[in-house]
Amino acid sequence: MASGWLVNAGHGCPWRASQSARPEKGKEQEVDGQKKLRAVIIGGGWAGFGAAHSLAKAGMEVTLLDAAPSPGGLSTGFRTAKGRPVEAGIKGFWWQYHNIFSLVKELDIIIACCRSLSLLDRLSAFPLVKALVEYDVDDNAYTSYDLMTARQLFREGGISRQLYCDFLEPFLLVTLFAPPEHLSAAAALGTLYYYALGHQQDFDVCWCKGPVAELIFMPWIQAIERLGGRILGGKYVQDVVLCSDSNRVTSVSAVNEHGDTELYEADVVVFAVGVKALQKIVASSSALAARHEFSSTTNIGTVDVMAIRLWLDSLIQLKNPSNVLSGIGPGIGGTLFDLNTLQEEFAKEMGSVLEVDLYHANPFMPLSDKVVIEKIMNYLSQCDKRFGDTQIVDSSVLRYKEAVTLFGPGSHQYMASTKTSFSNLFIAGDWLKQGPGSHGARGLSQEKAYVSGLIAANAATRSLGIDFYANIIGVEEDEPHVAVAKSTAREIRQTARNLGFDFPFL
Numbered sequence: 001m002a003s004g005w006l007v008n009a010g011h012g013c014p015w016r017a018s019q020s021a022r023p024e025k026g027k028e029q030e031v032d033g034q035k036k037l038r039a040v041i042i043g044g045g046w047a048g049f050g051a052a053h054s055l056a057k058a059g060m061e062v063t064l065l066d067a068a069p070s071p072g073g074l075s076t077g078f079r080t081a082k083g084r085p086v087e088a089g090i091k092g093f094w095w096q097y098h099n100i101f102s103l104v105k106e107l108d109i110i111i112a113c114c115r116s117l118s119l120l121d122r123l124s125a126f127p128l129v130k131a132l133v134e135y136d137v138d139d140n141a142y143t144s145y146d147l148m149t150a151r152q153l154f155r156e157g158g159i160s161r162q163l164y165c166d167f168l169e170p171f172l173l174v175t176l177f178a179p180p181e182h183l184s185a186a187a188a189l190g191t192l193y194y195y196a197l198g199h200q201q202d203f204d205v206c207w208c209k210g211p212v213a214e215l216i217f218m219p220w221i222q223a224i225e226r227l228g229g230r231i232l233g234g235k236y237v238q239d240v241v242l243c244s245d246s247n248r249v250t251s252v253s254a255v256n257e258h259g260d261t262e263l264y265e266a267d268v269v270v271f272a273v274g275v276k277a278l279q280k281i282v283a284s285s286s287a288l289a290a291r292h293e294f295s296s297t298t299n300i301g302t303v304d305v306m307a308i309r310l311w312l313d314s315l316i317q318l319k320n321p322s323n324v325l326s327g328i329g330p331g332i333g334g335t336l337f338d339l340n341t342l343q344e345e346f347a348k349e350m351g352s353v354l355e356v357d358l359y360h361a362n363p364f365m366p367l368s369d370k371v372v373i374e375k376i377m378n379y380l381s382q383c384d385k386r387f388g389d390t391q392i393v394d395s396s397v398l399r400y401k402e403a404v405t406l407f408g409p410g411s412h413q414y415m416a417s418t419k420t421s422f423s424n425l426f427i428a429g430d431w432l433k434q435g436p437g438s439h440g441a442r443g444l445s446q447e448k449a450y451v452s453g454l455i456a457a458n459a460a461t462r463s464l465g466i467d468f469y470a471n472i473i474g475v476e477e478d479e480p481h482v483a484v485a486k487s488t489a490r491e492i493r494q495t496a497r498n499l500g501f502d503f504p505f506l
Helices: 045-057 098-106 119-123 126-134 139-146 150-156 161-175 185-197 212-226 275-284 292-299 369-383 385-389 446-464 480-498
Strands: 021-023 038-042 061-065 077-079 085-087 092-094 205-207 230-232 236-243 248-255 261-265 268-271 301-312 322-325 333-338 353-359 392-406 425-427
Touching: 038 045, 038 248, 038 261, 045 061, 045 212, 045 268, 045 446, 085 212, 085 301, 098 446, 126 150, 126 185, 139 185, 150 161, 150 185, 161 185, 161 322, 161 333, 161 353, 212 230, 236 275, 268 446, 275 292, 275 392, 301 369, 353 369, 369 385, 369 392, 425 446
Parallel strands: 021 261, 038 061, 038 268, 061 230, 268 425
Antiparallel strands: 077 085, 092 205, 236 248, 248 261, 301 353, 301 392, 322 333, 333 353
């Protein structure tokens, strides 16, 4: 048993390869003498692995393609030359990540937890109650809130400066990776409700006791491979090959690390990449660019993030192992993690091992590693004088330009849904449309990404007539008083529309 990981195709038209492209040679898989249907997943990470695992369990021949040598999205990790682990930021696993907790149980990984937000902290957001109740009661309400900024909502709602500065701004910076003035009010409300305000258990959070890539993704990949799936890194997807007569994708074109073009035949295709990666693929593919759901993604903005890891020469015990930071710079959010407490590998280190993750880190991106580290240490010294007496033994600075989605005002209209105008091509990722009728997981969450992969896999098996569907656990029902308030808001809006009024609360 693994150690604990958490603390508190046969369809379509034939294709002809060009001289510059060759079909990728893989061993054909058969079941009872019949060739398996083929699924090609583009992109690793929670969405891609989720789709690949589900489709492999459905009995399909699964191939996952990813540009990174070691697929994993923003949960990729690696070791430095000195053997020290670094990763693309520390990820929290919240109480409401029911599907991820179900997955790790299936993979035989033990879990343990956590800490929560107090009732007093929740009550401090009382001025947002009306907006939280009505923002997603119907599509019109969601669209109207999506067109305004979160900061405008907070200002018009009478939110106090202290609540804004001490909770709302830093919270949104570390969950949606941008300041409230750059965020859609609908996206901000959904994230606040999902993570912090919807239920008494909300804000309970766990932290992985080591790199996610090693403790979760590695056994997950092994499970996929045991089912016959292939996880292939170093594959830069460029285009898709279509059968115009049946509106189906018949293969995926990718360039390998040697510059050779390979074709991967497919009965179904799932795009599970981030917004920026999809924008690059669309730019190189006339077939995708001709479809509105793909071309419209060029209107979605992105955010830069950074992950700084510091090894110090002395041990500084922090009151909390995880901390939200503010005041690092205009519009920049951050988190500080005490890895000596959170991760087993560092428990016996003589000096502190700290992780500082920066969100909306655009001003820091062009700075040298040395300057970035100096700025972080100066900031920490202002927060706690003990940091001024320490020396840095080792460090790592990782930059991820345009790595995450910006849920800006009006962005909802450009975001994709699971199904596309191609009959056998589906999309997954934490940036997909959210709002009325969607799964309750919100924002840039690992749970939303994973669930979107399962939803895409279910849509794929349904399109092929395969009798297999991944079980998806829904979010908790609204607490009774919230359900009553939402029902009342919905009835009021409907009555107003019947009388010829639109958006009565805005």
